[in-house]
Amino acid sequence: MNTQDTICALATPPGGAIAIVRVSGPKAISITDSIFSKSLDKAEGYTLHFGQIKDMDGKELDEVLVSVFRAPHSYTGEDSTEISCHGSSYIVKNLLESLIWTGARQAEPGEYTMRAFMNGKLDLSQAEAVADLIASSSQATHQMAMSQMRGKFSQELADLQGQLLQLTSLLELELDFNDQNVEFANRQQLFELMDKVEQHISQLSDSFQVGNAIKNGIPVAIIGAPNAGKSTLLNALVGEDRAIVSNIQGTTRDLIEDTTQIDGITFRFIDTAGIRSTQNKLERMGIERSIQAAEKAKIILLMTEYNNSFPEIQFRDDQIVLQVINKCDVSLPSTSYLFHRQPTGRLYHISAARGYGMDLLRQALVRESSLPSDLDTTHSVVTNVRHYNALRQALQALRRAKQAFADQTPTDLVAEDLRGCLHHLGEITGSEITSEDVLHNIFHNFCIGK
Ligand code: GDP
Numbered sequence: 001m002n003t004q005d006t007i008c009a010l011a012t013p014p015g016g017a018i019a020i021v022r023v024s025g026p027k028a029i030s031i032t033d034s035i036f037s038k039s040l041d042k043a044e045g046y047t048l049h050f051g052q053i054k055d056m057d058g059k060e061l062d063e064v065l066v067s068v069f070r071a072p073h074s075y076t077g078e079d080s081t082e083i084s085c086h087g088s089s090y091i092v093k094n095l096l097e098s099l100i101w102t103g104a105r106q107a108e109p110g111e112y113t114m115r116a117f118m119n120g121k122l123d124l125s126q127a128e129a130v131a132d133l134i135a136s137s138s139q140a141t142h143q144m145a146m147s148q149m150r151g152k153f154s155q156e157l158a159d160l161q162g163q164l165l166q167l168t169s170l171l172e173l174e175l176d177f178n179d180q181n182v183e184f185a186n187r188q189q190l191f192e193l194m195d196k197v198e199q200h201i202s203q204l205s206d207s208f209q210v211g212n213a214i215k216n217g218i219p220v221a222i223i224g225a226p227n228a229g230k231s232t233l234l235n236a237l238v239g240e241d242r243a244i245v246s247n248i249q250g251t252t253r254d255l256i257e258d259t260t261q262i263d264g265i266t267f268r269f270i271d272t273a274g275i276r277s278t279q280n281k282l283e284r285m286g287i288e289r290s291i292q293a294a295e296k297a298k299i300i301l302l303m304t305e306y307n308n309s310f311p312e313i314q315f316r317d318d319q320i321v322l323q324v325i326n327k328c329d330v331s332l333p334s335t336s337y338l339f340h341r342q343p344t345g346r347l348y349h350i351s352a353a354r355g356y357g358m359d360l361l362r363q364a365l366v367r368e369s370s371l372p373s374d375l376d377t378t379h380s381v382v383t384n385v386r387h388y389n390a391l392r393q394a395l396q397a398l399r400r401a402k403q404a405f406a407d408q409t410p411t412d413l414v415a416e417d418l419r420g421c422l423h424h425l426g427e428i429t430g431s432e433i434t435s436e437d438v439l440h441n442i443f444h445n446f447c448i449g450k
Contacts, residue, residue: 003118006031007107008099010092012081019087021095024080024112027103032066032081035098040081045070053083055094056101062091076112077119117430124152124430132215134329139264140214140371144381153380153387154429156204161431162424163197164398171415178226195404200399201425204382205391210371211383213298217259217268218369221294224303224310229326232352233303234258234271239363263366270297299368301361306330320368323347324361329354394424 006025012018023032033040037051055061067082074080083401085091100106110131117127117215129148136142146155167190222230238260256271272290292302294313300321304310306328315321329351348364382388401417 001238003115003334006104007111007115008104009107009112010096012087014087014089014092018084019092021083021085021092021099022080022107022112023083023099023104023319024074024076024078024107025104026079028079028081029068029070030220031099031102031104031230032083034102035095036064036066040066040068043068045073047434048225053085053095054098056098061094061098062086072119072121075121076115077121079116122149123151125153125157125384125387125428126151128386129153132383138214138261140267141266141383144211144214147380148383153382156200156345156380157425157429160197160200161422161425163193164418164425165337167197168191168415168418168422171411171418174411191405194398194405198395198398198402201391201395204380205388205395207379208382208385208391209387211381212388213369214266214371214381215383217266218371219270219293219297220299220301220351220365221270221272222303223272223290223311223313224324224326225305225308228305228308229352230271230303230304231256233301233324233326233350234269236270236352236355236358237267242277263364265369265371267365267369269373286360299365313339321346322361322364322368325349326352329356336420390424390427394421397421397424 006023006027006028008021008023008031009350010137011020013088027106029040035054036049038049040049043049049066049068051064052060052062053062058198062085065084067084069075069080069082071077071079083095085095096106113122113127113130116122117124124278126149129145132141132145133149136145137370170190209246222229222233234256238258259266259268259269261267270293272293291313294315297319298320300315302313302321303324303326305326310323323346325347328349346364350361350363352358382391397417397420401414401421404414404417410440
């Protein structure tokens with residue numbers, strides 16, 4: 001990707017009343033100027049200009065508002081314009097063609113944010129948070145993305161890197177004076193510092209379990225015999241007809257997944273094929289997939305019909321199984337009191353078709369998810385698998401360093417693992433920590449003559 005190019009793209013989804021076309025790069029202002037009725041040559045940053053734009057044949061295309069941004073005070077850090085035109089697909093297509101005709105090129109996906117990163121406006125994790133913010137669909141995902149985009153996570157990483165750099169510097173200083181057999185650092189203090197950093201990285205890495213569940217939804221598998229009402233329950237939970245409801249056994253042969261929010265928490269419901277013994281090859285495959293889906297779920301809704309028994313399936317100890325007895329409406333009124341009574345244990349009486357008892361079941365899902373619907377963002381929550389992997393690698397390197405240090409392994413080996421840890425943390429934000437930084441830190445923080 002050539003960052004010297006001037007790029008253009010539609011920034012708003014098609015179909016709205018107003019469309020915004022963004023232009024960014026060294027020639028953004030002159031290219032916009034060449035198709036606009038007013039001169040933008042001397043326009044200052046953060047100014048708005050009303051006028052007409054022309055198409056490739058020089059014919060008036062639309063009345064627009066052009067916002068001007070001067071480098072470095074723009075999203076990308078480059079000269080940029082934003083053209084707000086009317087949302088017709090014809091206007092947008094012709095406007096883009098005009099811009100390309102006058103020297104811009106169509107931007108590639110994510111290219112604006114990539115330029116913002118290249119120009120130091122955002123680090124990598126902040127750039128990734130922009131995508132998360134756009135995709136956020138709940139209060140919790142929005143809060144996490146906002147906090148990451150504002151640089152809270154980056155700041156936490158920078159603090160950790162600072163502490164590691166201090167450790168590495170002290171050890172490398174010792175190495176430089178190796179022949180004089182000097183010890184600059186108090187061993188106990190170094191060990192405590194490593195311990196502190198390890199705890200912090202480990203806390204961040206552990207937060208991924210929650211972060212991932214919040215971002216992608218808590219997986220809930222609906223398991224039961226054919227015709228227990230699994231598809232009806234899925235439809236009742238997500239509030240639309242996602243799954244096919246039929247009284248022909250074995251209808252749901254494939255997994256059907258859908259997400260919905262309950263009290264601000266995202267759940268990913270998986271409707272599975274009914275579990276029973278069958279000779280039908282296709283149905284057997286569906287059942288196999290159901291069992292696999294159940295293995296990945298955090299919560300299982302184990303269903304049966306009123307007066308039937310539950311299928312006997314083994315679940316993992318860390319899975320939460322809520323037993324659901326469906327079709328309780330068939331024995332109304334004798335069962336009606338069950339819909340409103342807090343269940344003893346994890347047994348719930350419902351009628352998925354009529355919606356009875358569903359509130360208690362929803363409340364149970366929220367409770368068992370053990371996720372707060374309003375997230376405490378005093379600590380960063382890791383939601384990105386790339387960050388999680390880098391944190392795990394950083395943790396492994398740090399643990400090696402700690403062990404080597406405890407074993408009194410030569411200092412250069414300990415320092416190497418610490419540099420490894422720094423490298424993995426640097427991968428998250430895209431910052432490069434070179435040995436020059438380490439040197440700089442030595443002379444910056446310590447007086448050798450002292
Ligand atoms: P699945 O095979 O477990 O997915 O079951 P379905 O959701 O397809 O339902 C099987 C049949 O039971 C359909 O005819 C549904 O209309 C019916 N059914 C589902 N839930 C209820 C309920 O709460 N009460 C009654 N009376 N019938 C239900």
